[in-house]
Amino acid sequence: MVVAMREGARHHEMVRLVDPPNGIRNQGKHYYSVSNTLFEIDTKYMPTKPIGKGAYGVVCSSINRETDEKVAIKKVCNIFEDPTNTVDALRTLRELKLLRQMKHENIIVLKDIMMPPNRRTFKDVYLVYELMDTDLRQIIRSGRRLSENHCQCFLFQLLQGLNYLHSANILHRDLKPANLLINDDFDLKICDFGLARTINRMDDEFLTEYVVTRWYRAPELLLSPDTYGTSIDVWSVGCILAELLGRKPIFPGTDALNQLKLIVDVLGTMSDADLGFIDNSNAWQHLKSLPHSPGVAFAELYPNADPLAIDLLQKMLVFDPSKRITVAESLKHPYLSDLYDDNAIPPAVDPIDLGINDEIEEYMIRKLMWKEMLYYHPEVAAK
Known part of the structure; x- marks a missing residue:
């Protein structure tokens, strides 16, 4: 990930609003070209500039127009492209499960996971993090x-x-x-x-x-x-x-x-x-x-x-x-010693069990990812 949530990286590509692929627009989504990569994101997010691109995705800084908060959106692309190789999908799933359960001032905050239009066929995952400099x-x-x-x-x-x-x-x-x-x-x-x-x-x-x-x-x-x-x-x-x-x-x-x-x-x-x-x-x-x-x-x-x-x-x-x-x-x-305060060091937290291994199949990874997404979208879960 990891050029991930960095706003200070230098990029010269522009973020452009584009038409949806094949002219099909999914409800609640709009479309941008970011570092020559198509972003299909929730309309409440307005991309501002690319800030990272690597093997595991493309990242751009954005504004949450509902809260005026600056965030970083990471698109993890085509994680199910090769059904015989689920490495990228498993990496993403682990990150989702861990960051939902971990709350600490020195751990990055995952603020949102965008809901894909189709729970059974989605290929990309959009993660929204707090933005760092x-x-x-x-x-x-x-x-x-x-x-x-x-x-x-x-x-x-x-x-x-x-x-x-x-x-x-x-x-x-x-x-x-x-x-x-x-x-x-x-x-x-x-x-x-x-x-x-x-x-x-x-x-x-x-x-x-x-x-x-x-x-x-x-x-x-x-x-x-x-x-x-x-x-x-x-x-x-x-x-x-x-x-x-x-x-x-x-x-x-x-x-x-x-x-x-x-x-x-x-x-x-x-x-x-x-x-x-x-x-x-x-x-x-x-x-x-x-x-x-x-x-x-x-x-x-x-x-x-x-x-x-x-x-x-x-x-x-x-x-x-x-x-x-x-x-x-x-x-x-x-x-x-000048920074250490015994009372400020958080006590041990409940152990986290990811409950996944490298042998789980694609359909189960999708199911578990969808479950993680629902934690951030209770309105969808309620339906």
Whole structure:
């Protein structure tokens, strides 16, 4: 998703009002061309400009004419195009189910899901999110100076949101700067939950290596992807913190093996005790075959960083997941002491069970999506 709800991206295409395809206009809908993509949206929404386009959809900023609120509309296109491949549809369904159940100031808000004209044949899904101004990736790449307070503020909000997710038994599994949306007040919200899973789902659907953009992928996912837990998200947060400190990715691997080598180059060659979590003999042998590395001190990589930030980074980027700091411990770290308030950290919420797996068929995905849409349209449900 994720250029998703960013208003600050630069696009030169115009948003144009167009005629409906084949001259057939569905009731309550009007039609726009956005980045050369047809948007069939509710008439209460007025698109203003394109703000993102990627593999999972096209996004535009819009005005809700009933409330004058600015929103972001994401069109997920042709999710049922290939009946033998429901990956995109399942990603969308997971996002719908999770965002409906999660309420936290550091989690993006899904405000609406537009009802399609036909519940049995719809191909596209239109999601309406709160609109944010930019994302952390854009801020890091901009060259804009980031003060220590900025780094602490972004990191603390990320950890607060992640603490909430983990308390609900949810792993995000794809944390990266592009999935952290920021507004002009420096509020941060986590987005893109298409790869999220419940922690207690110990099956093939849950335990998959296809998680986390490679540069932010924890060692256990590279070496022993058959089992993992909340520590994979903590590793990703450590990579994000390093990127804030150095203004570039710390482990920009070109493939999985190169990714592992870059990690060892920085952290140093691991002792056998640090490799006890690896249950794959081939992975263990590969790691032992890498050239010896003494490692590089984080203080040398980031000489201008606050020593407390370095200390927290060292605790997050620990090779053995069992020795990695937790989210709760990170929130209490001295680097964040000025922001931490024990009473302000939300208590554990009720665990969320998605109740879906990769084996469900297209008709059931449609049925579950329609059910999610009805939560936002009680007037339709009442009929």
